[in-house]
Amino acid sequence: MINYIVYFIGDLSLNSVILILLILFIIFLLFSDILKRSSAMKLSKPIIKTELICVRCGFKYVRNFKEDDFISKTTGEKCERCGGILRIYRIYSMEEKRVK
């Protein structure tokens, strides 16, 4: 087998070298294209943050979003500084994190 290949390469004309290079080039293009496309199709998962404010002293807290959070909701959490009620005043998503 290896003998054949060595022999074959040694005997190649310019024409066939070009042909082989061309085929390799096309295969490379195809693969890079597919790779690029599949990376664009990935879904990403956002990180959602909830910001709370203490109604009494105005101290602000940031934590991860929990289900059922909505703006103006008082969650029952207490301020660590003064024990006041915390109210949600901002919810937003941060830059996305790739999954899978």
Add this chain to the structure above:
Amino acid sequence: MLVINLILQIGGDEYNLIIQSLYLLLFLILIFFGQRIQFHIALIEVGGLIKQLNVMRTMARKDTLHEIKKYSERKDLELEVDRLINSFMIQPESLDPAGIVRKLEHILNLRENKFLNDIKKLITKKTLEYKIRNIGNMLEATLALNTLYKVLEHYYLLAKKTGNFYLVAQLQMLVPLLFNEAKAYLHAVTAFKFGTPIGDSIGPLVAYNLIHDKASYLIDIKKDYVKDTDVYTIKRNNRILHVVKAQGPGGNVGKPGEAIKRLIENRKNDGSEIKLVIMIDAALKLEGEKSGSVAEGVGAAIGGIGVEKFKIEEEVTKYNIPIIALVIKESFLEAITTIKKDIADSIKNIISRIDHIILSESKENDEIIIAGVGNSIGVL
């Protein structure tokens, strides 16, 4: 091996001849069958995307079904959900356009009510109203994704069946764009499930922040001023502001057009007058524009099919009231998924812009309407 053996047995001249004829053959194949080859490559590519779309559609449906199952004990849930996902609305005939907005409004209201009522029938456990609305929004997004998939699949199968190269070429151009749209719908399903504010909620968010701002004094709250829409009356900068906002925290866009119309009429009847209307809404950005950037203009800034927009334009024209639009630029994906920090950060900027407009365009003690247009999900 045999082929190589054969080739090796041939002398140099004949060998070159074979290569030459191979080139010629390739050339002829490309001339006569080039398009067919391209057709099949395109078909494979589009087919792959459509398969992915199908996966996304199934994911959205599964998510929605899972969410409804939390609140329902019905056995035929899957069947009913599929029925809702495949439901449709027929737009009124536009051949004779006189009075079409009224017809359209009727049909839209009908659809909205029926959709919500159908969902309420599905839910057997005691559930908060806003949760039901969020489920409704989830179903809408799933419906949109489902429709998108079905239409694309239709053209794909048609192209395959008829061997129409141009059909598949068009699909090849469109599908990546539509894929982004589908991705947005899938993300929207998640956002609606959690009940977080979305990019489109920027209008109600600005309204909320304006009402609860330190410089504003709340005078009056009218819940359900018109269906699903609240009006807050505040005093700010020595002007009376009527802030219109869809009712939250459920997913709901309310009827800002009807609310503005009624406000103008009611104030007129009470012997007062609305001097200015300011509308705040999210707008689709151009690819080069920055998310969360704010632009100012005139006219009714409101999306949708056009009923609410029509009402506002009719009313402000009737009484010759100036109308100013503030729009926040965002992409389609950003508009229907959890609000990005960049966009949420623009709220302060918008409020100072509103103050600026109020101070320069109106006099003290004037009455002004401020409408925060958009989906009020996650914002009470």
